[in-house]
Amino acid sequence: MTGAPCQVTRDEALIFERSRPGRTAYSLPPLDVPTVPLETWIESRFLRADQLAGLPEVSEVDVIRHFTRLSRWNYAVDLGMYPLGSCTMKYNPKVNERVARLEGFAQHHPLTPEELSQGSLEVLKMLEELLCEITGMAAGCLQPAAGAHGELTGLLLIRACLEARGDARQKVLIPDSAHGTNPASAAICGYRVQTIPSTERGLIDLEALRRAADSEVAALMLTNPNTLGLFEEAIEEIVRIVHEAGGLVYMDGANMNALVGIARPGDMGVDVIHLNIHKTFSTPHGGGGPGAGPVLVTSELEPFLPVPRIVRRPDGTLALDYDRPRSIGRVRAFYGNFGVLVRGLSYILTMGPEGLREVAETAVLNANYLAHQLKDTYEIAYPGPVMHEVVFSDKRQRAYGVRNVDIAKRLIDYGFHPPTMSFPLIVPGALMVEPTETEGREELDLFIAAMKAIDRECRENPELVRTAPHQTRLGRLDEVSAARRPVLRWRPEESNAPSGSLSEKRVASPEP
Amino acid sequence: MATYPEDCLYTREHEWIRVEDDVGVIGITDYAQEALGDIVYVELPSVGDHFSQGEPFGNVESVKAVSELYMPVSGEVVEINEDLAESPQLVNEDPYGDGWMVKITLSDPTELETLMSASEYEEYVKEERQKEK
Numbered sequence: 001m002t003g004a005p006c007q008v009t010r011d012e013a014l015i016f017e018r019s020r021p022g023r024t025a026y027s028l029p030p031l032d033v034p035t036v037p038l039e040t041w042i043e044s045r046f047l048r049a050d051q052l053a054g055l056p057e058v059s060e061v062d063v064i065r066h067f068t069r070l071s072r073w074n075y076a077v078d079l080g081m082y083p084l085g086s087c088t089m090k091y092n093p094k095v096n097e098r099v100a101r102l103e104g105f106a107q108h109h110p111l112t113p114e115e116l117s118q119g120s121l122e123v124l125k126m127l128e129e130l131l132c133e134i135t136g137m138a139a140g141c142l143q144p145a146a147g148a149h150g151e152l153t154g155l156l157l158i159r160a161c162l163e164a165r166g167d168a169r170q171k172v173l174i175p176d177s178a179h180g181t182n183p184a185s186a187a188i189c190g191y192r193v194q195t196i197p198s199t200e201r202g203l204i205d206l207e208a209l210r211r212a213a214d215s216e217v218a219a220l221m222l223t224n225p226n227t228l229g230l231f232e233e234a235i236e237e238i239v240r241i242v243h244e245a246g247g248l249v250y251m252d253g254a255n256m257n258a259l260v261g262i263a264r265p266g267d268m269g270v271d272v273i274h275l276n277i278h279k280t281f282s283t284p285h286g287g288g289g290p291g292a293g294p295v296l297v298t299s300e301l302e303p304f305l306p307v308p309r310i311v312r313r314p315d316g317t318l319a320l321d322y323d324r325p326r327s328i329g330r331v332r333a334f335y336g337n338f339g340v341l342v343r344g345l346s347y348i349l350t351m352g353p354e355g356l357r358e359v360a361e362t363a364v365l366n367a368n369y370l371a372h373q374l375k376d377t378y379e380i381a382y383p384g385p386v387m388h389e390v391v392f393s394d395k396r397q398r399a400y401g402v403r404n405v406d407i408a409k410r411l412i413d414y415g416f417h418p419p420t421m422s423f424p425l426i427v428p429g430a431l432m433v434e435p436t437e438t439e440g441r442e443e444l445d446l447f448i449a450a451m452k453a454i455d456r457e458c459r460e461n462p463e464l465v466r467t468a469p470h471q472t473r474l475g476r477l478d479e480v481s482a483a484r485r486p487v488l489r490w491r492p493e494e495s496n497a498p499s500g501s502l503s504e505k506r507v508a509s510p511e512p
Numbered sequence: 513m514a515t516y517p518e519d520c521l522y523t524r525e526h527e528w529i530r531v532e533d534d535v536g537v538i539g540i541t542d543y544a545q546e547a548l549g550d551i552v553y554v555e556l557p558s559v560g561d562h563f564s565q566g567e568p569f570g571n572v573e574s575v576k577a578v579s580e581l582y583m584p585v586s587g588e589v590v591e592i593n594e595d596l597a598e599s600p601q602l603v604n605e606d607p608y609g610d611g612w613m614v615k616i617t618l619s620d621p622t623e624l625e626t627l628m629s630a631s632e633y634e635e636y637v638k639e640e641r642q643k644e645k
Contacts, residue, residue: 484552
């Protein structure tokens with residue numbers, strides 16, 4: 001080939017840049033009625049002055065090729081391993097998609113009267129009861145749209161409960177290994193956050209917790225297993241300390257994939273927990289959702305749950321109960337992300353109790369297999385048997401001038417999605433890997449081989465790793481400029497001025 | 513290699529303060545900017561805000577993480593470094609100079625005695641590096 005642009009490798013133009021005046025993806029039959037100006041029927045104040053100028057004018061094949069190309073550049077769990085730690089990017093069984101698309105669910109309008117919604121209400125009721133059984137809690141609310149929303153709902157419940165006790169409090173305790181959403185949720189809920197350090201072993205420091213657990217403590221927010229993939233063995237003592245101080249224990253259930261079917265937070269004394277249906281219970285996530293973050297509580301907190309509650313009437317039918325005077329109110333329009341909840345129920349029912357237990361066992365086994373196979377190659381900051389995920393660091397590779405970000409980018413060249421980076425914050429240069437139960441031995445071995453190959457490259461040709469990825473359509477992006485001077489919107493007037501434009505910052509890379 | 517100017521005092525959270533004519537200039541240390549990596553945003557308080565010693569007064573965001581900034585000593589903010597809004601990289605390029613963050617009037621100068629000298633801080637950073645996982 002000489003000089004001609006290659007269709008497959010070219011930098012895909014935006015749909016706006018493909019626009020050609022007058023081009024359309026439709027053809028209408030000739031007009032057989034008189035033309036009437038829009039203004040005669042619609043008041044001018046309701047009409048847009050710009051006549052929708054600037055929208056792309058493209059043909060059907062332009063649209064199809066553009067979006068099909070983009071979709072093929074995507075990476076998904078249906079293509080390969082997606083080891084993002086703390087995200088539980090497990091495979092989503094297609095039967096769940098099929099169930100969610102059943103007409104009776106997919107077409108059901110949320111304003112349909114109760115008597116015509118019994119099937120959908122039964123789905124929600126059954127899911128709430130199963131989640132209670134799985135977590136050992138008394139009652140729950142399926143409304144929260146995702147995990148952080150579940151955290152906020154859970155903290156609002158704790159606030160309502162403490163105020164009802166006549167003992168409103170000021171602060172929330174959060175370990176330094178926590179997800180960043182925990183302090184954010186506490187702050188939005190009006191609490192002051194106090195950080196509890198971790199011990200040398202990566203577990204919550206009980207002495208520090210005892211010192212912090214005073215009469216101002218509303219709650220401890222605890223992720224268990226924590227973000228280092230370690231089970232907080234002292235959970236019963238932790239709960240006792242917080243309860244004796246008069247506070248409540250909130251469990252972030254993001255890492256429930258390690259426990260499901262084996263241990264129940266309710267039995268450990270937890271007062272509130274949120275689950276991520278889109279993690280533990282297999283519904284799709286990434287790319288912005290939608291998710292579902294149900295909140296489960298003890299019987300003491302049950303009166304404060306959001307409305308409506310789904311209740312069973314004496315005749316066995318289900319109803320939406322809004323008459324809950326102590327409720328914190330609604331937290332979401334309608335009843336949550338219903339389609340996601342249907343998928344979650346389908347997953348739980350098709351897996352069954354033994355299947356769910358096997359999920360946790362396999363997820364933990366897979367993480368330990370990776371930890372064992374890679375421990376001589378990559379530093380593990382907090383060694384010890386891990387649960388569902390393992391946190392490596394770039395400590396040994398730093399000697400060759402290679403950082404975690406470089407290793408993560410190089411993994412793309414080997415066909416893997418990068419792991420979670422630089423988190424938890426207490427591990428400098430963290431690479432947090434969660435294989436989930438999805439991956440079989442062969443896939444795990446490929447990942448191990450790739451990680452070992454990258455380590456060799458760090459020693460023999462660090463520049464190769466520092467400049468990765470090399471096998472992608474776009475090379476290393478300038479993330480610093482993107483964060484310092486984000487270009488969030490394409491504007492036609494700027495597209496003709498390449499200086500400082502997005503495309504100038506892209507680094508071209510040869511097709512393999 | 514990190515630097516430790518002699519005319520500054522240091523906190524365990526890696527802030528520095530330099531007192532010039534009753535006004536304390538505050539920023540983060542060379543070690544801190546190096547650990548954070550490329551800084552992309554600095555959130556600072558408003559002039560007139562009061563903070564106690566050890567209280568968070570803002571935060572600094574790098575490509576990797578967001579970290580809180582802690583007041584070395586109690587005081588009232590009299591000036592903030594407006595240049596950081598447009599050029600947060602100044603913190604990386606010149607942490608003890610153009611990358612300064614706030615100026616305060618000290619409400620209790622005796623608190624300065626609780627801070628580390630340059631040599632003490634250098635020793636502290638050495639220990640931190642040892643501990644680094």
